Amino acid sequence: MSQTRLPLLDLSQFHAGGQARQQFLQQLRHAAREVGFFYLAGHGISPQLEQDVLSVSRQFFALPQQQKDQVAMVNSPHFRGYTRVGGELTLGKPDWREQFDVMREAPTVKLHYGEQPWLRLQGPNQWPDALPAMRDTILAWQDQLTDVSTTLLHAFAIALEQEEHVFDHTIRNGPFQHLKLIRYPGRQPGESDQGVGAHKDAGYLTLVLQGDEPGLEVLLDGEWVLATPIPGTFVVNIGELLELASNGYLKATLHRVVSPAPGIARLSTAFFMAAQLDADVPLLKLPPHLAAEAKGPASDPANPLFYQVGRNVLKGRLRSHVDVADAHYGDLEAVL
Numbered sequence: 001m002s003q004t005r006l007p008l009l010d011l012s013q014f015h016a017g018g019q020a021r022q023q024f025l026q027q028l029r030h031a032a033r034e035v036g037f038f039y040l041a042g043h044g045i046s047p048q049l050e051q052d053v054l055s056v057s058r059q060f061f062a063l064p065q066q067q068k069d070q071v072a073m074v075n076s077p078h079f080r081g082y083t084r085v086g087g088e089l090t091l092g093k094p095d096w097r098e099q100f101d102v103m104r105e106a107p108t109v110k111l112h113y114g115e116q117p118w119l120r121l122q123g124p125n126q127w128p129d130a131l132p133a134m135r136d137t138i139l140a141w142q143d144q145l146t147d148v149s150t151t152l153l154h155a156f157a158i159a160l161e162q163e164e165h166v167f168d169h170t171i172r173n174g175p176f177q178h179l180k181l182i183r184y185p186g187r188q189p190g191e192s193d194q195g196v197g198a199h200k201d202a203g204y205l206t207l208v209l210q211g212d213e214p215g216l217e218v219l220l221d222g223e224w225v226l227a228t229p230i231p232g233t234f235v236v237n238i239g240e241l242l243e244l245a246s247n248g249y250l251k252a253t254l255h256r257v258v259s260p261a262p263g264i265a266r267l268s269t270a271f272f273m274a275a276q277l278d279a280d281v282p283l284l285k286l287p288p289h290l291a292a293e294a295k296g297p298a299s300d301p302a303n304p305l306f307y308q309v310g311r312n313v314l315k316g317r318l319r320s321h322v323d324v325a326d327a328h329y330g331d332l333e334a335v336l
């Protein structure tokens with residue numbers, strides 16, 4: 001495994017304008033095209049909020065198992081709440097991490113016959129009674145990460161020589177937000193080291209906050225490269241929606257997390273932003289010099305992407321959380 005650094009970009013250069021902005025856009029295009037991953041500094045999110053999020057996450061995972069299970073995801077048709085170690089699958093194998101999933105806080109939609117099944121993704125989050133401050137901290141975090149992701153989406157549009165607001169109609173009613181608080185326990189001898197198996201993310205963009213422990217690895221030119229945590233930065237990666245929108249010009253890159261050594265736990269938060277559920281993936285008209293390099297998205301025949309965002313998101317959720325699928329979507333699995 002290599003220790004090579006991923007590119008590091010500074011978002012304050014984008015806001016500064018002039019030469020600094022041009023340099024940022026050039027670096028962004030290069031990082032997203034060649035690597036699919038980069039560190040982001042200068043994002044403007046307060047270090048205090050970051051500490052509060054990691055602290056509430058630590059407190060949550062330290063709760064007695066029975067209290068965590070009170071907010072188990074299997075209670076929620078909206079895929080919100082707690083998943084035990086081994087409860088989520090990647091490539092059909094259990095991931096050795098426990099996690100707490102949050103999305104946009106919304107009322108439940110009453111589904112009528114013939115309506116789109118992905119409407120059922122909308123609804124309330126679950127929150128543990130034991131941590132009354134958790135809700136406000138985590139929702140503030142989700143909102144701030146949404147703002148940073150939206151700024152990045154504008155920057156991507158410009159970097160691809162599009163109108164800055166070319167993606168806005170796909171997030172106008174509120175992009176699809178999905179936040180995970182994650183804890184990777186140290187592996188015991190003989191146990192699997194699949195913290196999370198090799199995968200690409202499905203949305204537009206992902207922002208990962210790593211605590212102090214390394215573990216996130218990125219596949220570059222056939223080699224797993226460690227994304228060493230850098231304080232004050234997020235790791236940003238391109239998801240399959242941006243790859244699809246740019247006809248493969250931008251790259252969604254495989255990555256994984258290797259479990260920490262025995263006795264060490266790794267904390268992270270991952271925020272995935274996609275287009276709103278009722279959107280279709282926008283297909284950009286690239287200028288000829290960029291289009292010449294856009295060879296189509298690298299799709300996995302075993303897991304075809306749908307251009308309809310809600311359908312794509314629901315398919316991903318059903319594959320990852322089989323218990324939720326069985327409990328709440330038994331009637332739909334054949335359709336998807």
Ligand SMILES: O=C(O)CCC(=O)C(=O)O
Nearest residue numbers: 182196208216257268270
């Ligand atoms: O925990 C991390 O560092 C990354 C997690 C990840 O890639 C994911 O959940 O999609």
Ligand SMILES: [Fe+2]
Nearest residue numbers: 199200201255
């Ligand atoms: Fe990921």
